[in-house]
Amino acid sequence: MLSSINSRAIVPVACAVTGFVIACCVLLFTFVKEDLIRGEIHHAVDLADTVIKSTRYAMLHDDRETLSNIISSIGDQNQVEHVRIFNKKGLIMFSREQGELDKFIDKSAAGCNECHAEEKPKGSLGTMAQARQFTNKDGKDVLAITAPIYNEPECSNAACHFHTSEQSLLGTLDIGVSQDPLKQTLGQLQNRMIVFSGMILILTVGAVCALLYRQVFLPIKQLADFTETPVNGRLGEEFPDVSGDIARLARSFQEMTNRVHELETKASAKPDDDS
């Protein structure tokens, strides 16, 4: 009986706790992942901003050699997968990969179509809309940012330059950073959460088993032992060490057997009464 109560009580509790812990972990992991990706996007947008600011001086002076140097040194950085500057027409003016210089990119390409989806191109993009994630041709997951390079009074006034003040956008910067560190962090987090859920499971199932055993199974077993061993038709004097409802049950069982015993002795003392 105990083993069936055991399994009937513990299996559902274990299943419920397991399900709950797994659901909580999955939810927590999704939230943490979203937060980390959002943080990564903010970092990448800041990086793009820094690149645009650091190239500003060279752009104003139309110093293409310095610009090209800046772009290739940024491109040489560890996590940077690609960095290119497009002019307004979609021509790659500067890039880390020398091979893709002077190539045309269509405005329907990823990174351009966020602004060019409609007839009239958007003048600016929100932080999140600037980001796109994809796997590049080397099989690496990349987070890329397309940042607009705006026209400024200095640009249209610069003696060397041909930009007119009507142009709002001079070009775009496209920079891609590797997602490997983020994936590594997420992998670590996932493993830790699995270990953590395992620990919670063992702890809760262990605690529930111990509590059930101490509070329910042991008193029931004591009660069963107590009721199963009547001495001469009477229950033993040794009352089980139980409390609450189980004690009430034991007491009424004891009273009942005592009453039965009394009736039996009365009946055997006067055998002829009935006739």
Ligand code: HEC
């Ligand atoms: C931040 C938003 C934005 C992004 C990103 C962007 N553009 Fe544009 N683009 C514009 C705006 C705004 C204009 C109009 C600018 C003006 O007239 O000053 C424009 C103009 C153009 C034009 C000339 C006008 C036309 O519609 O034909 C071309 C070509 C073009 N973009 C191509 C591209 C390509 C290729 C990319 C991707 C590498 C790109 N754009 C990325 C906003 C963007």
